[in-house]
Amino acid sequence: MAGLAAIFGSGAMTNSIREIEGMEVIFIIGSNTKETHPVIANRMIKAHRKGARIIVADPRRVPMVKFAELFLRIRPGSDIALLNGMAHVIVQEGLQNDEFIREKTEGFEAWKRSLREFTPEVAEGISGVPKEQIIQAARIYGGSRKAGIFYTMGITQHACGTDNVRAIANLATLTGNIGREFTGVNPLRGQNNVQGASDAACLPNVYPGYQKVDDKEIRQKFEKAWGVPLSPKPGLTATEMMNAALDGSLKALYIMGENPVITDPNMHHTIKALNSLEFLVVQDIFMTETAHLADVILPAACSFEKDGTFTNTERRVQRVRKVVNPPPRARDDLTVIKHFSRSMGCPMEYDSPEQVLQEFGRLWPAMAGITYGRLEKNGIAWPCPSPDHPGTEFLYQDGFPKGKVPFVPVPFTPPAETTSDEYPFVLTTGRNLFQYHSGSMTRRVKPIEQHAGEAYVELNAMDGKKLGIKNGERIKVRSRRGQVEIKARISRRVAEGIVFIPMHYREAAANVITNDALDPTVKIPEFKVCAVAVERIVSEADEQKNAEG
Amino acid sequence: MIRLTINDREISVPENTTVLEAARMHGIGIPTLCNHPKLTASGGCRMCIVEITGIPRPMTSCTTPAADGMVVITSTPEIEELRKLVLELIISDHPNDCMTCEATGDCDLQELAYAYGVQGVEYAGEKRFYPERDGNPFIERDLAKCILCGRCVKVCNEVQGVDAIDFGYRGFKSKISTSYEEDLDCEFCGQCIAVCPTGALRGKQWARKGRYRDIEQVDTICPYCGTGCNITAQVKQNEIIRITSKPGTWNEGWLCVKGRFGYQFVNSPERLTKPLIRRDVQFEAVTWDEAVAYAAGKLQAIRKKHGADAIGGLSSARCTNEENYLFQKFMRAAVGTNNVDHCARL
Known part of the structure; x- marks a missing residue:
């Protein structure tokens, strides 16, 4: 999200979900919307019925492809090549928005030069998407002035995640598809209140409302408000904290409602890190894998048991009400x-x-006009600076907070880990429709467990044939960091050479094998690409049979 | 705009409005069964028939476009007689088991039968009987209660884009069917339940938990993804027995499988119920005062020895704005470090 904030001024969705209905073009990249944000997908389907054209770019044939005019099956980690290739075509064919570029942007010429190498041929070579499709996608997106881009972790969870976001922003800036109704750049947030947790500044470098901790004036404002001296030194991100725990510089950790053992990459590393702490406090609703390692466990209430607010992916602050009493x-x-x-x-x-x-x-003007009374019937999207302000459906109507929008040249960087003879497959991870994140909630819901309670790895039929793996067979998936035994699901969703494991299942946790390489700017781990080997599990009986044979 | 008269009231409505929509816009009630405001009209049930001056037979208002100068009457003795006949025919082949039906209190058919005084004795005859149940774990499909309005088929196609079900067979044997009549294997969004006008489709986990009496309904926000769908929790004796969503919410009443069916974790016997402190390898239950005093003491000792930056805090996207605000304030003001983060990156 930092990538987007650096360019436009905010890291949030620029449109509202309602606006999807009015879009002419919906470009979905790195988002399995139908499974991870099903009700947003409903809006996209509604738009589709009204004639919107949908483009899906994804390594997997995700369910939204059913509604797409164009499906760009990209190799994991090659988004920049595709996006730059599309930008190249847009410039080549003069589809850019000259007025917008002239009035609201800077750095166009230098950026344009950086695009030269990204011919459709080159983009095809890197991304695996046929050049005709790249050209067609560029014409559809570049040809509309009511086009929205939607992405999620398929874009950000890469070692080059920030650059991926920049490449998306460039495409929107090039066509002026931002700052108006029905057009914008929309990261879909994956958790009920991830937007709110960011706004409220559970982030190491900012105070509430993205106000920098290393800015003296801002710090003084918060010192005055809170009545204590504050540290000027930006803190550590979650993934950095794990490393600091390992090297001994972090001694204690207080975890409220998270389960990093399952959700962080490279599980063995995470467990080792948490075990090296002197003191760990975990506050949660269940005895999670992380709570097992704690020194003190505090039983918490869940969101049905308390009052408060959540801020959804479209910046809408909504009222959470107490429904039942906690245990x-x-x-x-x-x-x-x-x-x-x-x-x-x-x-x-x-x-x-x-x-x-x-x-x-009081400390963040964008939230100043929001009271519980106003949220009684409907939520309000920030910025909402005063009690009579209606809230803001789409951002940047009156220009960009940082002035001109910069075009930032984005070179292609390959994933941190590439395939080799020993690890010839690319593993990508994510969610499925039924389970949710580390599973501590959904895996305790009987019908969900009955229907989707078993871990699996999606494997292409051709790969299955080559390796002699049948649908439903238990196999081994192994990386440089660890291995899991897991059921094979032969599927046309994944292309040859690619396997997918949903992250939810502790008994075959994808994050045993994922890579903890980080994006240098925002420190997101590369969950979406790592090199693995896929092998049959040969039982002793089989071996014996072979020996006898 | 189009100007027309309904029941002696002159009204104007936008182009491409049906007579039924026009009436609804102006608060004029017309009974319906198969129509749903968010789905395309099919004109199947004939409950919404009206009289239109100049047209010799009753017209289905849900499929008749409003036209300039049109004069509509929504209720005459003949029209009401026909509506009652429609209900009598539907109910002649309905189980009439409202006593034990999960939908009692939330059933369009029951309400209309009540309004028209139809008991189902007029055309007693053969009834459809479907003893076999769909084996899926989420959605109860009781086809004997189905009135074949087609709303579920439409919502599955038009809203969800899944096409898991459609009409099968013909005539008396017509029923809503999956491919090859196998068990339902779809996205289990439950949109079909939300639009079903009878007890034919219900949540399996709702069974015998409570109907619509003595329940409390609380509007809140779904605890799962970042979409933030508005949900209504239906509660009986401190237990969530059902999750629904109102059609007037911004998410238009639509939910996904997790939002609609994923609430049982709240009452899980595995919930943490007391503060615990690790003593050697075992956890020991303690009071809140003990637990917090112990933890605060530990943090203070570590801060004294190694500085505040030796302490970190991880907050959660599952928690509220208020909790997250206070958590980071605690880390910054009470502990004295900026080592605070949450799972935005994961």
């Missing part, structure tokens, strides 16, 4: 944090969750 001794996180800070000699007292939101609003 007898479980407590909501606000109560726990207040208790904790009193014990640390720094009391933070509030009578209600709303008072916390009000303090947040």
Whole structure:
């Protein structure tokens, strides 16, 4: 999200979900929308019925392809080549938005030169997408002024994730497809309140509202508001914390509602890191894989058991209401944090969750106009600077906060790990429709477990044939970091040479094998590409048979 | 705009509006069964028939476009007689088991039968009987209660784009069927349940948990992905018994399998219920005061010895804005470090 913020000013979706209905072109790249954001996919299908043209770029034949005019099956980790190739064609054919470029952007000429090498032929060579399709995609996207781009972790979870986002932003800037209704750049957030957790600044380099901790004036503002001196030194990201735990510089960790053992890459590394801590506190609703390693476990209330707000992927702040009482001794996180800070000699007292939101609003103008009263019926999308402001459906109507939008040349960088003779397959990971993230919620839902309770690896039929692997057979998938035994699902979703494992299943956890290589800017791990070997498991009986034969 | 008269009221509506839509826009009620405002009209059930001046026979208002100067009457003794006949015919082949039906209190057919005083004795005869049940774990399909309105077929095609079901067979044997009549194997979004006007489609896990009496309905937000669908939790005695979504929400009442069916974790017996402290290899249950005092003491000792930056905090995208705000304030103001992050990258 940092990639997008650096270019346009904010890392959030620039459009609302409602606007999807009015788009002429919907370009989905690195998002399995129908399974990971099914109700957003419903809007896309609605738009499709009204005549919108859909392009899907993905290594897998994801369900949205059914509605796509064009399916660009890219090799994992080659997005930049495809996006730059499309930009090359748009410039070549004069489909760019000259007025927008002239008035609202900078660095066009230099960037244009950087595109020269990305001819459709070169882009085809890297991405595996036939050049005719690249040209066609460029014409469809570049030919519309009501085109939206949608992406998720398929773009960001790469060692070059920030560059992928820049390449997307360039495409939107080139065509002026941003800053108006029905057109924009839209990262779909994967968790109910990941937008809100970012806004509220559970981030190491900023205070609430993306205000930098190393800016003296800003720091003074927060020191005054909170009545304590604050550290000027930006902190560590989650993945950096794991490394710091391993090298001994981080001694204690307080984890509220996360399960990094399952969700972080390279599971053995994560467990080792958490075990090297002197002290680990975990606050959660279940005894997660991470809680097992804790020194203190605090039982929390879930979102049906408390009042508050969530901010969804379109920046809409919505009211969460208490539906049932938590288990007898479980407590909501606000109560726990207040208790904790009193014990640390720094009391933070509030009578209600709303008072916390009000303090947040006093420190970040974009949230200032939002009160619980206003959220009673409908949510409000930020920025909402005053009590009479209706909220903001699409961003940048009145220009960009940073002034001109820069074109940033994006060179192609191959994934951190490439295939070899020993590890000839590319593994990509993600979610499926039924389970959710580390599974600590959905795996406790009976019908979901009944229907989708077993881990699997998607394998192309040709690869299955070559390796003698049958549908449903248990096989071994192995990388330089670890291996899992898992059921093979022969599927036309994946291309030859590519396998996919959903991340949800602890008994065959994809993140035992994934690579913890990080994007240098935003420190996202490369979950979407790593090199693996795929092997049959030969049982002793089989071996014996072979020996006898 | 088009100007027409319905029941002596002159109204104007936009082009391409049906008579039924025109009536609804102006709060004029016309009974319907197969029509759903978010799906295309099929004109199948004939409940929405109206009289239009100049046309000798009753017209289905859901499929008749409103036209300039049209004069519509929505209720006459003849029209009401015909509507009642339609209901009598439907109910003649309906189980009439409202006593035990899960949909009681949430059934369009029941409401109309009530309004028209239809008991189902008028055309007693052969009834469809489907003892076999679909084996899928999410959706109960009781085809004997199905009135073949086709809403589920339409929602599956038009909204969900899945086409898991369609009409099979002909005449009396007509039924909504999957391919080769196998068990349903779809996205299990449950949109079909949301639009079903009878008890033919219900959530399997709803069974005997409670109908519509003595339940509390609370509007909140789905706890799963970032879409933030508006949901309504139906609660009985501190237990969520059903999740639905209102048609007027921005997500138009549509949900996915996780949002609609994924709530059982709340009542899981595996929920953590007491604070625990590790003593050697075993966890020991303690009071909140003990747990927090112990943890705060540990953090303070580590801070004293190694500095605040030796402590880190990971917050969660599952928690609320307020909790996340307070968590980072705790790390920054009470602990004294910027080592705070969450799973945005994972």
